[in-house]
Amino acid sequence: MKKTRLGFLLTILFITICYPFNTAVAQSFESKVDQLIQTEFSDSNGPGGVFMVAQYGKPIYRKAFGKANLELDNNLSPESVFQIGSMTKQFTAISVLMLEEQGKLNTNDPISKYLPDYPKGDKITIHHLLTHTSGIKDFTKMKSLSTIAQKEMTPKMMVDFFKDEPMDFDPGEKFEYNNSGYVLLGYLIELVSGEQYEDFIKKHIFDKAGMNQSYYASDRKIINKRAYGYHRKEYGYVNKTMISFSVPFSSGSLMSTVSDMLKWQNALNQHLFLSTDKTRKAFSKYKLNNGEAFTYGYGWHIKDINGIPTREHGGSIFGFKSMGVYIPSVDIYVIGFSNCDCHSPTQITRDIAALALTEIGK
Template identity: 35%
Template sequence: MRRLFKIALIAVLTLVVLGGASLLLFGRDSHGNLSGSISEQIDQYLLNQEFQGTVLISKDGEVLFEKGYGKAAPNLQNSTDTLYQIASLSKSFTAVAIMQLAEKQLLTVDDSLAKYFPDFPNADTITIGHLLSHSSGIPDYLKPDYQFDYSKEWEPTEIIEVVRNEPLEFTPGESFSYSNSGYVLLGLIIEQVSGQAYSDYIEEHIFKPSGMHNSMFETKEGLPIAEGHVEGKSGPRMDDSAAYAAGDIISTAEDLALFDEALRQNLLVSEETSKLMGTTHASKFPYKYGYGWYTQDVLGHKAVGHSGGYPSGFRHYVARLQDEELTVIVLSNEMTVNSKSINRNLTSIVLQKPIWIWEEFF
């Protein structure tokens, strides 16, 4: 028996060593199959991936690459001015709005939820900072258990009622769990404090100073808007109101680049506030989150980023490398596209640094 155990142990250790060696030898991609300029390599990569959507990459304040691929709708090609429901990329806008109000000393991240919603369960133990960093413990109303109907029109207060009486998932501040519910509450706080509708506040204090003239909250007939797809077929309908401050913005790759540049130029919030937003405030492996951004290490560079997706057929990812002044925007209207993996590989091509397999996902 001992002999068999030793043989089995040696076999397992051998497999581990061989697996590790294989990973070291073959577990990273230098994109050696691509040729030409950086832009040509990016284009080749996206064509090889049969990517559907729009990519915009900026570096040092200048657009390095921008191009649309595939169909946005039956009679519309994807391009850099195609409108997309950007889903959870909207959370960064909501977080900026909250931090603008904090800079004006109209609220603080340490304010309790009870200050704004005294009747909300556990409100005295939950802070604005917890909502911003997904560390409140409030369940996500989009979890399958709640069978949320995306197709109908919703009021923000109706969305909150879905989880109001549900128990917290953990003690506020002690863990991380992504919660769209928390960002709906943040939108309502913005309205209370500013005296403006959430959409009006974002338009006046973020879209306008950033020069984002092609961003909105409701689709308008005749504009070049992408339709969501799932495995090539039109995705299910999702009403514009179904996510509110957690994901209702409609924008373009070009406008998102303008938002990024406004942040880098400290036109929306101060440099100190931007650093605070990009500091980790909550984590649970493998996730780390600041205020409105995932905090990350991307190919050895400090970065922030965010994903965005709708079951109607959209998958997006934005990554912002701080020290490289590099921003990679990937918007896709095909649900099966892994936008984060594509984003990471595009970053690898721009930096001309090989990418490890696990770096495509973390």
């Protein structure tokens, strides 16, 4: 009886001492994160954002700021669905590696193997497309983009739109962020798999990872908990510019929630889609023709925060901005979405990640 009572008392003492400390740390971290976010997202009556911090696959901070729809005066919630822009490239890159693991393509293949009439296609490899080193003209920098921005384009039409443009540099000579390369990758996914890109992503990634609130973007479909996108003018906010999502296609046309993006990150860690070796290809640094290393893998920037390696990527599309940072060594994932392209979550997300390293990454 005495031993049992002593054990009980020790347990109470442990809880009394430790629990308030842990609660205090959590409250302090939450308060500091709130302050970081509110430097940019301070207008509770305007469009805002959703931010999440997770460690070991579980959320430890998740909050929404501002409005999902100004006209209806609806607040954003942690489950709001945002357009994620170029974070789409992660899904495209992993899809390519899935097809490589199935033996249906090789990242060292020249694109002429699949598109025989592509100019200089024998010198441009899938690897070049994945790493933004192809030298292909980025369609977002073409003055004629406005002529197709609202048209329904097939992947082939998109490729034909930019393929005859002069190359910016020879393949492998330079790293220069490039949306055209990822549109080409989406087209190759369709050619090799026999499935439409939208269907491939849903079947082989979203459904497999349980990402039930993630979609190929549409302004016509009824999407539960949709966040509406905005621009800010001198006279106030306006609804986002309308585009056809067939234009950004596999370079920037997906939608998701912060919770679904955590499912994505967890699925990557658990090798749900790829073997360990194949997954490693996405997160490796590569070199240019001259041997110089650059900080991009396949669909992710490979960077660091205070010397600690990170995997990062952001996105920007009319009315929306996004940013995600993953710190593998401490399994911390930080993600931020904004439904006004006047508010960037990029630096805030990195600042939160740096704070998380200091406060909880031990």
